Amino acid sequence: MQIFPRTLNFLPLVAALALAIGGGVVTFVVAYYFSPWNTQVGYAPVQPVPFSHRLHAGQLGMDCRYCHAQIERSYEAMVPSTQTCMGCHVTLHGGGTDPHRATHASVQPLFDSWFSVTPEMPQGEPVEWVRVHNLPDHVYFDHSVHLSAGVGCASCHGRIDQMEVVRQDQPLSMAWCLDCHRDPEPNLRPVSEITNMAWERPEGVAPHEFAEQLVDDGQRYVVPPENCGGCHR
Ligand code: HEC
Ligand code: HEC
Numbered sequence: 001m002q003i004f005p006r007t008l009n010f011l012p013l014v015a016a017l018a019l020a021i022g023g024g025v026v027t028f029v030v031a032y033y034f035s036p037w038n039t040q041v042g043y044a045p046v047q048p049v050p051f052s053h054r055l056h057a058g059q060l061g062m063d064c065r066y067c068h069a070q071i072e073r074s075y076e077a078m079v080p081s082t083q084t085c086m087g088c089h090v091t092l093h094g095g096g097t098d099p100h101r102a103t104h105a106s107v108q109p110l111f112d113s114w115f116s117v118t119p120e121m122p123q124g125e126p127v128e129w130v131r132v133h134n135l136p137d138h139v140y141f142d143h144s145v146h147l148s149a150g151v152g153c154a155s156c157h158g159r160i161d162q163m164e165v166v167r168q169d170q171p172l173s174m175a176w177c178l179d180c181h182r183d184p185e186p187n188l189r190p191v192s193e194i195t196n197m198a199w200e201r202p203e204g205v206a207p208h209e210f211a212e213q214l215v216d217d218g219q220r221y222v223v224p225p226e227n228c229g230g231c232h233r
């Protein structure tokens with residue numbers, strides 16, 4: 001006895017066709033969403049204080065970690081506290097007749113923040129920096145694993161040390177993450193150079209050769225995740 005009618009023999013073929021056509025549409029939608037057209041490259045919001053990386057990280061030569069010391073922790077901890085700035089700016093721009101006024105208007109918000117500290121509010125009112133980079137909540141991203149693997153800030157943020165105002169340099173799209181995860185070698189450097197914006201691989205050494213040399217020198221062999229669960233946890 002036949003349970004299914006004979007016509008259903010065509011079902012697998014029909015299903016396969018439907019999948020192929022439907023798959024094409026999905027691929028297009030996915031390709032659009034993940035392509036650089038749909039991202040915010042160049043986004044550079046105005047900040048409450050005209051802070052310049054070109055001056056501080058470039059000309060003054062400060063290491064990124066002087067201010068971004070908590071690079072593996074939360075956003076709030078990532079942007080430096082007023083105290084980090086005032087270590088220098090209290091002397092640079094204080095000392096006027098009114099100690100609460102900066103001698104230079106551009107840094108007044110730092111002074112306002114600094115003098116808003118009270119026993120009830122030991123941190124004071126923080127400066128309201130506007131966030132530039134922002135991944136959706138469904139993506140897991142962790143700086144520390146990238147830094148300890150030898151991926152430098154410049155690979156993902158560009159030449160921050162030359163930026164007067166921080167702007168998003170890379171798409172931060174899924175395709176962008178995956179491009180590097182599939183072939184990380186061109187982006188690897190010695191861990192000691194991760195904040196060196198000007199670092200370049202020695203001339204004439206192929207990425208693969210250089211990556212091998214790094215492992216010989218004791219750096220870890222990297223296998224970035226390409227499976228969905230690696231970045232969507
Ligand atoms: C003197 C302190 C200081 C130093 C040194 C410094 N930064 Fe910053 N950084 C800041 C402040 C303040 C902000 C928030 C305001 C802004 O975006 O300009 C910031 C913002 C950023 C952002 C954008 C964060 C966001 O909102 O998405 C990136 C990326 C960044 N810094 C990278 C770097 C890199 C790379 C270096 C080293 C070359 C560096 N910084 C050195 C103080 C510093
Ligand atoms: C290591 C010392 C140091 C630290 C830390 C530091 N700065 Fe500066 N900053 C300077 C120097 C030096 C200048 C140049 C001063 C000048 O030209 O009068 C400057 C200039 C500035 C200016 C421009 C002032 C003007 O002339 O218009 C701003 C704004 C500023 N800093 C903000 C910040 C902020 C915000 C932080 C904390 C995230 C910070 N700085 C941390 C040393 C420092």
Ligand code: HEC
Nearest residue numbers: 064068074075078133134135141146151152153156172195
């Ligand atoms: C592998 C790529 C990559 C590298 C390397 C990298 N970043 Fe980022 N950075 C990102 C991404 C992606 C975000 C956005 C994270 C989010 O929205 O959760 C980000 C965000 C930031 C922020 C904003 C605060 C935050 O946590 O969202 C700062 C500040 C920052 N990066 C500084 C640095 C510094 C300094 C270095 C080098 C020491 C560095 N980054 C290296 C990709 C990178």
Ligand code: HEC
Nearest residue numbers: 140141145149155172177180184187221222223224230231
């Ligand atoms: C320039 C190269 C590069 C880019 C861009 C990059 N990654 Fe990675 N990623 C790596 C390397 C290298 C590792 C380290 C693999 C290892 O240690 O074996 C890594 C590891 C990871 C891990 C594993 C963390 C863990 O705890 O095991 C996650 C998750 C991750 N990346 C997410 C992302 C996301 C999300 C993006 C895009 C927003 C991104 N990465 C962009 C190179 C990159």
Ligand code: HEC
Nearest residue numbers: 033034136139172173174177178181225226227228230231
């Ligand atoms: C290397 C990290 C990484 C891996 C691996 C990864 N994704 Fe993503 N995914 C991302 C990032 C980053 C975004 C956010 C892109 C953006 O905002 O433009 C994203 C976004 C998405 C979105 C949401 C699209 C939207 O419009 O917000 C879906 C759905 C998705 N990924 C599915 C997957 C599937 C299915 C896999 C496995 C085949 C996968 N991802 C593997 C990093 C990753």
